[in-house]
Amino acid sequence: MNVNASFLSRVDVDAAIVDLDGTMVDTLGDFVAALRAMLADLGLPTVDAAAVGRMVGKGSEHLIHAVLHHVGAPDTRYPQAYARYQHHYLGINGRHATVYDGVIAGLQAMRERGWRLACLTNKPTAFARPLLAQKGLAGFFEVVFGGDAFERKKPDPLPLLKTCEALGTTPARTLMVGDSSNDAQAARAAGCPVVLVSYGYNHGQPVRQVDADAVVDSLTELTELADGATLG
Numbered sequence: 001m002n003v004n005a006s007f008l009s010r011v012d013v014d015a016a017i018v019d020l021d022g023t024m025v026d027t028l029g030d031f032v033a034a035l036r037a038m039l040a041d042l043g044l045p046t047v048d049a050a051a052v053g054r055m056v057g058k059g060s061e062h063l064i065h066a067v068l069h070h071v072g073a074p075d076t077r078y079p080q081a082y083a084r085y086q087h088h089y090l091g092i093n094g095r096h097a098t099v100y101d102g103v104i105a106g107l108q109a110m111r112e113r114g115w116r117l118a119c120l121t122n123k124p125t126a127f128a129r130p131l132l133a134q135k136g137l138a139g140f141f142e143v144v145f146g147g148d149a150f151e152r153k154k155p156d157p158l159p160l161l162k163t164c165e166a167l168g169t170t171p172a173r174t175l176m177v178g179d180s181s182n183d184a185q186a187a188r189a190a191g192c193p194v195v196l197v198s199y200g201y202n203h204g205q206p207v208r209q210v211d212a213d214a215v216v217d218s219l220t221e222l223t224e225l226a227d228g229a230t231l232g
């Protein structure tokens, strides 16, 4: 269950930057529904959920290019596909999505420890904010940044550095909590410690192969590690 589980009891943490899709909310159903409606509008073949799960994580633009390629459609369909996807996603946002077990209690425990909290996702801000509000998560976060908030997205370190700046914290004391190699690579490059959850989307790859400080099965497990609990 744990990789270097003791590291959190040794690291001083002032803040956490928490990823959204695959970490706090299981949004695969939303992605699948919006993409299938988009493909139907374009007269293209449908996609299965497992394939979508391997393609999410790098923002809407990447996802749509990948899906068009997956169904054998030319990339010239991209502008129309993007417009239809935006339309459908905004319409169904949150309808096929559920908060993972342990998220609310985990975020509460982080706040009780005095950690400052930011949400940083590659999801467009216009999708992320209503989703957090709808799922009762918005109130935990001082700042929320989507994939369009900065010049570059995760795995680039820029969004993490900008989020630390917004929180007024140093990267070395700001924990990244995510579900994929995007989050881990961005954290390593920014100099943030990083913990990954075991249950999200990692481009179809085993999350334990990613270079991270720890892998946890829930956000409550993460806060137990931070309290120095012995797990293993």
Ligand SMILES: O=C(O)COP(=O)(O)O
Residues within 6 Å of the ligand: 019, 020, 021, 022, 056, 057, 058, 059, 060, 063, 120, 121, 122, 123, 124
């Ligand atoms: O929308 C995506 O591509 C994934 O977003 P995430 O950064 O919250 O995992």
Ligand SMILES: [Mg+2]
Residues within 6 Å of the ligand: 019, 020, 021, 022, 023, 057, 178, 179, 180, 200, 201
């Ligand atoms: Mg994610």
